Amino acid sequence: MDQKASAKVLVLDFGAQYGQLIARRVRDLNVYSEIVPCDISADEIREMNASALILSGGPASVYAEDAPSIDPAIFDLGLPVLGFCYGHQITAVTLGGKVGHSEVGEYGRATITRTAGAKLFNSTPIEQTVWMSHRDAVSEVPEGFTVTASTDVCPVAAMECVERKIFTTQFHPEVKHSEYGQQLLSNFLFEICGLEPNWSMDNLVETMTAEFREKVGDDRVILALSGGVDSSVVAALGARAVGKQMTCVFINHGLLRKGEPEQVEEVFTKQFDVDFIHVHAEDRYAELLAGVTEPEEKRRIIGTQFWKEFFAVAQQLETDGKPVKYLAQGTIYPDIIESGARKTGGKTATIKSHHNLIPFPEGVHFDLIEPLDHFFKDEVRALGLALGLPGHIVFRQPFPGPGLAIRIIGAVDKEKLEILKNADAIVREELDAYNQRLFEQTGERNSEHSCWQYFAVLPDIKSVGVMGDERTYQRPIILRAVESSDAMTADWAKLPYDVLARISGRIVAEVPGANRVCYDITSKPPATIEWE
Structure with a gap:
């Protein structure tokens, strides 16, 4: 297949706050992108048929004992590379340059002056505002590299090796505070990498349908259905991929909004050609939550009982001694970040535990299918429209899985x-x-x-x-x-x-x-x- 028709940009995640945002900005330019762990090998990247690489930022110092590293052979793959912040610094030290600890850090807006003729900065002003967040900085560029931008504090705000197609910046082009950041990404993807902006949600539907079908094979899958846009999109995707091999299971915990259980049942029994099971668990949840006031404990109870309810349904659906192997759910990227999880190998702080990311209780296990875990809410809505979901589902406002239990402060x-x-x-x-x-x-x-x-x-x-x-x-x-x-x-x-x-x-x-x-x-x- 032609590379331009199947372009894939891999973002190597070094624990960046903005890691998934980088992938998102690339997709905004109609080029497919996904996150991979920073310790991925050159051979694994080759097998994934990547078209280009972006190295994310990260919170560590490149000289720290436990600092993330990169397989040096990645720079010998011949792929175009773009690095930000930590990605800028790890490129420098890996290829023979040096990084030093600055006496003065840069945090927030900064003004860079870029050199004339710098390929990454094509069609941008000589002076421009960018977003910085660093104290360490490149002090000596590797052999073959030239400095292409600087600030009063940071002499090497950007560098490039045109021959090897390696371009890095100390600042963060992916955040909107960098006023020409999207132009830099566009320059990299289209002028430097020679990619075509031909990826769309329609392409994604076909790819995700095929991946869902391939993963499930001949097995059965149940879908954790809430009626919200995330799980509804997964329902539409699963129905398209495996049809009646999937059963939508709606757990009514009694904590839904007024009239909502009836609406969910109406939509998924009359508008979708799927098997639908409505589990009335209101009394069980009321008993479990009685007197519980601590928010994380509420979420843990609700999430754990969800798994038990789904497992009970799965056991009822067993045919010929063959258990239901898969559970599909509408986990999206912000859920993962707030829960302190990171599927790409890093770790973020736990803000609040999402019910669909609570660990399985003893005796319960499913292989999870989470096709939306790399996407933001507005991307999920666009995917829903591409799948043909009606607008009243696609634009339904978000509603948390634990429902009104986390909108009642104190005991429920x-x-x-x-x-x-x-x-x-x-x-x-x-x-x-x-x-x-x-x-x-x-x-x-x-x-x-x-x-x-x-x-x-x-x-x-x-x-x-x-x-x-x-x-x-x-x-x-x-x-x-x-x-x-x-x-x-x-x-x-x-x-x-x-x-x-x-x-x-x-x-x-x-x-x-x-x-x-x-x-x-x-x-x-x-x-x-x-x-x-």
Whole structure:
């Protein structure tokens, strides 16, 4: 097959905060890219038929005892190489250059001056703003390399060896703060590597369908279906790949939004040609969660019981003594990052454990199929459209697997669930209408001021109020509405006052047990989108 028609850019991950973002920026330019561990060998890269390599940043010093290294033979493969930050430094020391510890670090925006004729910087200004995050810096370039950019603090902000097609930068072109970063990536992919921008979601559908079918073979697979966009996309993909070999299993833990179990069953029994099982586990979850207040413990209980419920279904589906081998689920890349996991070999800090990443309990095992684990939420939506999913599923706002249990601060009980379900239904009704008005005005599904995710939170406190000239002592409702595209970062939505007033007025008037509404105006970071 022609290389240009099957281009694959591999991102070697050295534990970068922005590792998957690099792969994402390449895919934005219509070239396929995926993450691989930094300790991959030259032979493994050759077998993967890579077209080009990008070396990510990372938090370590190249001279630290446990610093990640790279197989030197990778630089002899003849493939074009682009390195950022740690990738810049590891290239230098591996090929005979030197890295030193600077007296002054650079963090955040910096101005570089690039040399005339530098291939990577073609069609960009001589001076430009970039995003730096380093204290170590290349002090001596390897033989055959030339310096192509510098700052007042960093003499080697970029270097290149045109003959070997190796180009590296100390800064991070993949972040939007580097104003010409995407142009640099474009220069690398198209001018230096000679690739064609011919990858699309349609290509991806064909590739992922074939991979799903090849992995499952003749075995049975069950799908952990929540009704959200992630698991729905996997459902559509699995149905396309293996048909009736897959059974969609919907675990109703009693923590879903008002009317949601009925909606999920309606969609997947009437609009999809798949086997569907609705497991009513409401009582089991209520018993397990009784009195539990710590968020991570809630997530652990919910996640562990999910595995047990799926395993029980799998045992019921055994045919001729042949067990269900695979479980498919809609894990996406932000889930992995927040849970502190990294499938490419590194490790990030645990922010919160996602229910679908809780380890299997004793006696339970599946081989997992997670076809979306390298993708961001907006990419998953685009994939859903390419698979032919209806818009009301594709653009359904995110909803966490543990459901309302992590939107009730403190212990979960029936009374709190009832309050929150009713308040949340009002929030969704009003903000659905708000988003629809914006869509009609702009013609854009996700316009500048539309809400990406919105919900109600029930805190574990009560406040004094007055209704009908009488004192009340009831619960406040916290409104959370954010703008985002990929769930990695989010800003609070700047909702019009009349919308906020209508939501507040309806909640205190229509929801027994609630007497106050507050609006969360914290972005991610420092907060997360969910409260627990």
